[in-house]
Amino acid sequence: MPDPMRPRASLRTAVVWDVLQDALDRRVKATGRESLDVLDSGGGSGNFAVPVARLGHRVTVVDPSPNALFALERRAAEAGVADRVRGVQGDTHGLFDVVERGGYDAVLCHGVLEYVDDPAEGVRNAVAALRPDGVLSLLAAGLGGAVLARALAGHFKEAQQALGDPDGRWGEGDPVPHRFTAEQLAALVEGAGLRVAAVHGVRVFADLVPGVLVDTEPGALEALLKLEETAAASPAFHAVATQLHVLGETQGTDGA
Known part of the structure; x- marks a missing residue:
């Protein structure tokens, strides 16, 4: 069965969640701190922020939508992590009007670059929010x-x-x-001063398989999830993935 700690809609998020959780675990070991400071830029209603907070980390969510931030507050309260989740209204362009530079162990930038005028600036701002040994989780449309x-x-x-x-x-x-190719996203991350630690294809098959098949065929969901996870790391499938996930790390950070 899918891990209950994963965000909802596990077929669409499982690969990203696994990579992110592993990166956070490695930062915990490297820093010797049990709790990290995480920034979720464009984090909306907390699809990732709340599960990250459930791991014990402190999460700041920046989003331009008051409605999304209200939903985030409600979701965090229902999950019992309201004390570890903070929502602030803002956007990637004016990120440092609402959060500090260099204040975070990890930055999530999921589903943001597709909608900003200057994707390179968006990545640079995300990187500027990191501490010297930080990790960037970047997810964008393929x-x-x-x-x-x-x-x-x-x-x-x-x-x-x-x-x-x-x-x-x-x-x-x-x-x-x-929309981006894996090479374009990697170039944006490297251009902002990070090294690319990993690239994964996300939703390689999930958007192509009829939902009725997954819902009615015994064991189909688990089998499809396993297939997604196996294909995600293969460069052969990056070119057909609905989304692409890039993990960026500073030069001094241990890789995956």
């Missing part, structure tokens, strides 16, 4: 997954458009402003 999804839906012109568009957009109606 180009290949969008191309594959449009093609499988029969929208071949849109798939072609996304494939050739500098931002990976399939048309005017595309709600995602930016």
